[in-house]
Amino acid sequence: xxxxxxxxxxxxxxxxxxxxxxxxxxxxxxxxxxxxxxxxxxxxxxxxxxxxxxxxxxxxxxxxxxx
Numbered sequence: 001x002x003x004x005x006x007x008x009x010x011x012x013x014x015x016x017x018x019x020x021x022x023x024x025x026x027x028x029x030x031x032x033x034x035x036x037x038x039x040x041x042x043x044x045x046x047x048x049x050x051x052x053x054x055x056x057x058x059x060x061x062x063x064x065x066x067x
Contacts, residue, residue, distance in 0.1 A: 010044035013037075 014037045021033035042055070 005043070007044040007047040010040045010047065014040035014044065 017033040017037035019041065021037065023028045024030050024033065
């Protein structure tokens, strides 16, 4: 896994792993794909939350007192 994915890419990968989990007969592989899907969904949500926080954060410009 890489940390340099956009939220959309994470959601795409989550959907891919969910599809793989749904189509595999191997129980351990299914559990691994479900775990990967959950992790990619978590990463997407974290990225979206961090963007929301950055947008809502006030911007303060500090200037030296020149008087």
